Amino acid sequence: MPVRVGIPRALYYHRYRVLWHVFLTELGAEVLVSEPTSKQIMDAGISCCVNEACLPVKIFHGHMESLKTQVDRLFVPRLTSISRDEYVCPKLGGLPDMLRSSIRDLPPLLDHEVNLRKSPESSWQSAKAIGKELCSDPYRVRRAYEMALTVYRGVRRMQISGMLNLGSQEREQVCSPKFRIAMLGHSYLLNDPYASMNILKKLKSKGVKLITTEEMDPRIIREQLHCNMKQPFWNHAREIMGSLSFLLQLGILDGVMYITAFGCGIDAFVEDMAARMAKGFGSGIPWIRIVLDEHSGEAGTDTRLEAFLDMMEGRKSHAHHFSPNGEYLYPCESHAGRFGP
Numbered sequence: 001m002p003v004r005v006g007i008p009r010a011l012y013y014h015r016y017r018v019l020w021h022v023f024l025t026e027l028g029a030e031v032l033v034s035e036p037t038s039k040q041i042m043d044a045g046i047s048c049c050v051n052e053a054c055l056p057v058k059i060f061h062g063h064m065e066s067l068k069t070q071v072d073r074l075f076v077p078r079l080t081s082i083s084r085d086e087y088v089c090p091k092l093g094g095l096p097d098m099l100r101s102s103i104r105d106l107p108p109l110l111d112h113e114v115n116l117r118k119s120p121e122s123s124w125q126s127a128k129a130i131g132k133e134l135c136s137d138p139y140r141v142r143r144a145y146e147m148a149l150t151v152y153r154g155v156r157r158m159q160i161s162g163m164l165n166l167g168s169q170e171r172e173q174v175c176s177p178k179f180r181i182a183m184l185g186h187s188y189l190l191n192d193p194y195a196s197m198n199i200l201k202k203l204k205s206k207g208v209k210l211i212t213t214e215e216m217d218p219r220i221i222r223e224q225l226h227c228n229m230k231q232p233f234w235n236h237a238r239e240i241m242g243s244l245s246f247l248l249q250l251g252i253l254d255g256v257m258y259i260t261a262f263g264c265g266i267d268a269f270v271e272d273m274a275a276r277m278a279k280g281f282g283s284g285i286p287w288i289r290i291v292l293d294e295h296s297g298e299a300g301t302d303t304r305l306e307a308f309l310d311m312m313e314g315r316k317s318h319a320h321h322f323s324p325n326g327e328y329l330y331p332c333e334s335h336a337g338r339f340g341p
């Protein structure tokens with residue numbers, strides 16, 4: 001009988017789902033992914049996780065709770081560094097230990113470390129260790145790893161070219177969208193409709209073209225960082241700073257939306273750095289920050305989205321007489337750079 005491996009639909013699942021799914025399936029495992037986040041899952045996570053944790057980590061705990069009785073193993077890779085010379089948040093490196101101490105009766109975890117900063121071979125070493133636990137044939141493990149990488153790279157190429165997210169209606173919007181907004185934030189928040197209160201879908205339905213860091217070519221991000229700034233330490237910071245720098249230089253943005261989670265230590269720095277960068281461009285570009293937590297009310301967030309769209313509309317039709325903070329300016333008072341975020 002195949003081993004049943006559970007993958008929580010949270011955190012880096014949203015980025016690596018294809019890679020993980022193909023790899024485990026090719027090894028002969030039966031993969032079970034938890035249901036999309038719901039109130040029950042979030043509540044389960046809140047009740048078993050420590051209070052100080054950020055929202056995505058609490059949600060991850062909820063997904064683990066929902067899966068633990070249905071599977072033989074749980075897949076929780078210990079992610080320390082997922083790209084050269086960069087680190088991910090320390091909460092993710094310590095996640096398997098946190099889970100073991102917070103949740104009772106967990107099945108064994110597949111928690112092998114990926115640390116590309118230590119060794120470029122680290123992801124293969126981790127795959128080999130997982131392979132040993134699930135199948136006895138080393139050739140099959142190598143094949144599964146290579147196939148998973150090939151499929152994942154193909155999906156990334158499509159994502160970067162913007163093809164994946166574009167339905168036919170959306171394609172028309174791309175040609176002449178009402179607004180273009182840089183959507184900054186963790187992919188695991190943006191791609192979780194419940195946690196993010198469906199912000200992406202709501203904005204798209206209003207004719208807004210959203211540009212996320214996932215769609216940006218990593219080569220462009222590296223080039224921007226190399227030319228324009230000191231290299232940030234965190235992977236998340238590099239993606240945001242490199243993407244924003246490129247988009248601001250292109251001059252195509254009508255606004256910037258920064259989605260963050262209550263309790264995110266990294267965003268406490270990164271958001272401020274990004275806001276200063278936008279201000280430094282002197283365009284007075286409209287900027288909104290939305291903080292998500294377990295108590296976020298959807299009605300309040302919807303009102304803020306509407307107000308943000310109205311402000312961008314106002315700035316489009318009255319040139320720059322609306323400040324990025326929503327305050328009306330007389331023409332003689334407005335000048336670039338004065339009203340930053």
Ligand code: SF4
Pocket residue numbers: 054055056057089090091092186236261263264265266267
């Ligand atoms: S980066 Fe922020 S949101 Fe993500 S796990 Fe770390 S603290 Fe939580």
